Amino acid sequence: MKIAVFRKAHFNAAHRLHNPDWSDEKNKEMYGVCNNYNYHGHNYDLEVKVVGEVDPESGYLIDLKRLKDIIKEKVENKFDHKNLNLDVPEFANWPTSTENLCYLIWDIMQKSLGDQYEVTIKLWETPRNYVQYPANG
Secondary structure, X not given: OEEEEEEEEXXXXXXOOOOOOOOHHHHHHHHHHHHOOOOEEEEEEEEEEEEEEOOOOOOOOOOHHHHHHHHHHHHHHHHOOEEHHHHOHHHOOOOOOXXXXXXXXXXXXXXXXXXXXXXXXXXXXXXXXXXXXXOOO
């Protein structure tokens, strides 16, 4: 029996959208206030969707405490109250867009949970804007 389990989480992080290969004018034009030299922050809301087969012995797809602990250790502890540009090595040469952050979280969770699960990540940057990876998840 294939089923989906969901877990929500929350973290706060700062970032600056900036492409060092572009002029200041082009960065301002593309990113607007998100290009603020002194950074800006978001209260990110996260939803992790895990799809797979229910274990017939336990009745679980996944132990929700295990899922909660992985999200806390691998995602919240890594990003919460951090400056994505300065504190997250993966963003050293990669724009700190919500799209890229969502993909990074997906990669972390998929590797942490293993191939027996299909993982989908929804990441809200604001109450009205969110991204999802994979797109068809």
